[in-house]
Amino acid sequence: MKFDLHTHHQRCGHAIGKIEDYIHSAIKTELDVIGISDHSPFFAEEEDQAFAGSAMAKSEFPSYISEVLLLKEKYQDRIEVLLGMESDFFPEHFEHYRKFYSQVPFDYIIGSVHYVNRFHIFDKKRWNNAAECDLLTEKEQYYQLIQQSVHSGMFDILGHMDGMKGCNPAVSDIQTDMLDLTLKVIADSGAAVEINTSGKRKECQAWFPSDDILERACHYGINVTFGSDSHDPQHVGYEREQVRQRLKEIGFKHWVFFRGRKQQRVAL
Template sequence: MKFDLHTHHERCGHADGMIEDYIIAALDAGLEVIGISDHSPYFGSKQDQPFPGIAMARSDFQSYVDEVLRLKEKYKDRIEVLLGMESDFFPQHADTYRDAYRNIPFDYLIGSVHQVSGVSIFNRNRWKGLSDEKQISEKTAYYELIQQSARSGMFDILGHIDAMKGYYPAFSDIPANDVIDDTLRVIANCDVAIEINTSGGTKDVGGWYPSDAILERALHFGVNVTFGSDAHKPSRIGEDFELVRKRLKEIGFSQWVFYRKRQQIIVPL
């Protein structure tokens, strides 16, 4: 079975195409399941859209849900369309986000940490001039936020868990293996999946998230994995799916998962 759970579209302000364009691209790519998971609004802000070009407006949220549900019905005989969302995780606003998602018929929610110490993880300049100790502190803070997101109970999947290396490949060399192992233990204990996210190929680091080393540790701790292209244009749907499947088998995985109505579906590799 071929699936892709991480896709975006024009509502977020930095992706190309409408939702239906991604569904059509998924059909063309031979997928059986396509998840729609655009960036959540900033529910922690009272403004409708405090950061245009980063996430959808609060006023777009219901229309997003309605459109996915309409397309789910329209394409039900051709491909399974899943209603998801990539949700920011801010501990101080977790209850607000949880309330916003209540009573929405999501198939799954992806929880992603996009900011550490108030700065985007993709900010190229955040590492300039930092001492070794401060770099370790920032990496540790990133993984501690990921642990909190797993414990929150809000999410089925955690997004791109080493994406902080996207524009700073040296991130992988910052010594913090203990906190990574602690994070993987927490994720396994909380029965949350991690995605293999192939959008690293669009950034300086190349490849995908997380690294093979982290995937090997994830297998050791019993963490479930899933697949997401993190496509911001329809042509990237399912990108590197077969390469990822092959690599997971080489590492020793025998299955991966997707979600339907917040229930885990196991798919043999």
């Protein structure tokens, strides 16, 4: 059972191709399951499209849902299409987000912390003139937000969980107990951690999360899943087989995907 749960498309303003192009690519790479998980709109902002180029407009949300549901039906004999979303997590707004999600027949929601202290984690400017102590503070705040996102109970999957290293690989060398505390919180919640291969195309040139984090995740009995975080149909399933091999080497026995928000176990 081959799956990829993390894909975007042109609606967000920074990906190319239509949803259907990602489905075609998934069929071509012989996946059994393709999850569509575009970025959540900025529900708490007043404007319809507060940050064009970051996410779909609020008014696009219903058409996104109906398009994926239509394609799910259209392709049911060739591939299983799942309705997902990569949701931002803002501690001050999550109840507002929850209201929008509660009316939708999602298969799963990926919770991703993208903003720490108002800066996007993949924004290179945030690291200009940053001292080592800043890195520690930022890293701890980042993991604190991930813990809060887990406590919200809104998410089936945690997206790119050491994503902060993406544009500043040095962040990985900063030691903090917060990482292990976060892993314990995730283990208790039953949420899955995604191995996200898009980091290979960023400055860190590595998957999210790193192997050492995955080894600890395995020790704590955390479930894992896979997402290419494709913003181009060509990247669907990117390095899926290498991830599967690595997970087996680390000691994982299975990985999971979600159908109707219920976890499905697949042997590695």
